[in-house]
Amino acid sequence: MTRRPVWLAVMWWATGAGLMLALGSYAAWGVPSVAELTDARVLVGAALVAYAIAVVATRRMATVDIGPLHPLVGLVTTLVSFSGVALVLLMARAYYSRSFLLSAMAIAAVWLVIGRILKQQLFRPRLAVEPGVIAMAALESRDAHWVVLDGPSLEGQEADALIADLDTNKPDWQRFHTQCELDGIPVYHAPQVDERLTGRVSLSELSSGRLAEFRPHPLYAPFKRVLDVGVVLVTAPVSVPVGLLVAIAIKLGSPGPLFFVQERVGQRGKRFRMIKFRSMRTDAENEGARFAARTDERITRVGSFLRQTRIDELPQFWNVLKGEMSVIGPRPEQPDFVTSFEASIPFYGYRHLVKPGITGWAQVHFGYAASEEDTRNKLEYDLYYARHCSIWLDLAIIFRTFRTIFTGDGAR
Numbered sequence: 001m002t003r004r005p006v007w008l009a010v011m012w013w014a015t016g017a018g019l020m021l022a023l024g025s026y027a028a029w030g031v032p033s034v035a036e037l038t039d040a041r042v043l044v045g046a047a048l049v050a051y052a053i054a055v056v057a058t059r060r061m062a063t064v065d066i067g068p069l070h071p072l073v074g075l076v077t078t079l080v081s082f083s084g085v086a087l088v089l090l091m092a093r094a095y096y097s098r099s100f101l102l103s104a105m106a107i108a109a110v111w112l113v114i115g116r117i118l119k120q121q122l123f124r125p126r127l128a129v130e131p132g133v134i135a136m137a138a139l140e141s142r143d144a145h146w147v148v149l150d151g152p153s154l155e156g157q158e159a160d161a162l163i164a165d166l167d168t169n170k171p172d173w174q175r176f177h178t179q180c181e182l183d184g185i186p187v188y189h190a191p192q193v194d195e196r197l198t199g200r201v202s203l204s205e206l207s208s209g210r211l212a213e214f215r216p217h218p219l220y221a222p223f224k225r226v227l228d229v230g231v232v233l234v235t236a237p238v239s240v241p242v243g244l245l246v247a248i249a250i251k252l253g254s255p256g257p258l259f260f261v262q263e264r265v266g267q268r269g270k271r272f273r274m275i276k277f278r279s280m281r282t283d284a285e286n287e288g289a290r291f292a293a294r295t296d297e298r299i300t301r302v303g304s305f306l307r308q309t310r311i312d313e314l315p316q317f318w319n320v321l322k323g324e325m326s327v328i329g330p331r332p333e334q335p336d337f338v339t340s341f342e343a344s345i346p347f348y349g350y351r352h353l354v355k356p357g358i359t360g361w362a363q364v365h366f367g368y369a370a371s372e373e374d375t376r377n378k379l380e381y382d383l384y385y386a387r388h389c390s391i392w393l394d395l396a397i398i399f400r401t402f403r404t405i406f407t408g409d410g411a412r
Helices: 006-029 034-039 041-064 072-092 098-122 171-182 190-198 220-253 301-309 316-321 335-344 348-353 361-365 372-388 391-407
Strands: 126-129 145-148 161-164 187-189 259-265 271-277 326-328 357-359
Touching: 006 041, 006 098, 034 041, 041 072, 041 098, 041 391, 072 098, 072 391, 161 171, 161 190, 171 187, 187 190, 220 271, 220 301, 220 316, 220 326, 220 391, 259 335, 271 316, 316 357, 326 391, 335 348, 335 372, 348 372, 357 391, 361 372, 361 391
Parallel strands: 126 145, 126 161, 161 187, 326 357
Antiparallel strands: 259 271
């Protein structure tokens, strides 16, 4: 549903690649000679690969995330891709120039940020909407210019696409849908667009037919496993020292064990023992399991900080390494809660199609569920993830998680 022509996007990114190579070469060698360029051919190729990875990753994340993707994501993807290429060159003992790589990375990052800002400001699609098919809250999205129609006609209006109720039995609207397609105006089904705008699957829209869509791509699982292990290993130099400091703080702060271990329900309903840093008193669940309140007297002073920053989740990296959890996925619930929710909330069990995670789509958008009604709302986000899960969506969630950690939103 984008207005930007494909040829314009290709020209923009090709121009960025040319500027990156030209200015990077000038920073490293001035006006390079043929011999210098020949010696640096692997380096130049590696820079182009890093640039392509950053562009593709940023664009793909923008297609799966909701709302305009923050321009700073371009900075992060560029830094990660160029750092990975630099590491490969170093390990391969290939020729490289530090000044070339740093200059090329800076130029690529700036170009990605400018491109993202310009697309969001100048190339928002103009979407015609049939009356009543999209919630008013969804129409506040800045993803598009919205034109709400009064009747089955685009007379006097320009539109890049039409958002319609394709299940309607009204002949006037059915003929209108057909005419739009014949005129080259794409017609999209309103519930699917609403789902894309809100990032949640409405329980009222689900049917047995649509539930067949909740099957991740067969290649997703192995790639996801590589991502999980990679995140654990890459963050180990930081997470291990932080974990040691937290262990000391817990022991000094209150009596009791260091870890909190509890049975949870995982993928396909299998149970496992989840581990966290203890953030509550040892008698916290003497009266049975219950939701944590925003001001919960069971939480220790150290535990309050751990929950606010999500540091209490660090030991779950062990569950990730064991394959019981993923870094990204729905939060695993206690068996008693699952039994209760499956009896009262339709389709609740479908969240168990994917592996549970430390963070996830529902966590970064909804936060903590403190009641059955909250759980029902949060389930709609979990189902959106189960339907659309991909490496690109996982990466977008990781970026959003860092924002949650720094702001404390959703922690309890």
